[in-house]
Amino acid sequence: MIAVKEIPPELTYDIRHIVLRQGLPRESCYWDTDKLPGVFHLGGWVESRQTGVATFQPEPYPEEPDTPAYRLRGMAVLPEARGRGVGTLMLLAGTDRVKQMGIGLLWCDARIGAVDFYLRHGWERHGELFEIPTAGPHYRMIRAM
Template sequence: MNASVRQVAQPEIKAIRQAVLRPYLSVAECDLPGDEWPETAHFAAFSDNMMVSIASIYHEPPPGSDRIDSWRLRGMATLPECRGGGYGTACLQACLDHVRSKGGQHIWCNARTPAVPFYERYGFRRIGEEFEIPKIGPHYVMEIEL
């Protein structure tokens, strides 16, 4: 693998976000709340200069929490033909590093159920019951203390 990961501008990640995570929307409809917040970071992994994986990280506590050290991981996606190559891990690690560099101590996400084992590999744990997000499918809330 010849992979590199770097922070990119939000418009750059939208094509993969749409193709992998929101195929029922247009690219223009794939903005997420907080994408533009100053502390938000969007990361992308590249294979031979082609973007193949993305992830975004937001300074946002879980619903009902006021933890100011809590961040939300969102929009993790790797192109199907590039999965298993370590690109998702590279984006996830960049998000973890970003949160640590900002003094954050907690990360949470709404994990798609098929992706739960991926997050568990890196220390995330499930909280609560499985729930459904319309058009997308079953999810668990997951979290990790850094």
């Protein structure tokens, strides 16, 4: 059985480190924004094991600075737990929560390997491929709700 629930920032660090910051210091997984008001973190579970994390933070989409928006960051599922719906469950739970706040725009910088995942969930790709030095090529993506 898979499940999703809200977690404190401390429960994001291990999975961020394994999936998104491999080879970098653990401190690279502690983000200044993690404890700011409005930020929430979701964890995904397969049975009794936490296998996923995702962080949603209030942050305007750079091209629409006056529109209230949330940014999705740090979406990660452990390799051995992928393809079981944990990523989808976290994405849908976070999207619903943002929507319930009356916010109509979500955005993220997506690794190219995750672009199809977001496209299948109604996100759109915006702009050109760009490079993040610590994390490789990305597309900016948005989800209007």
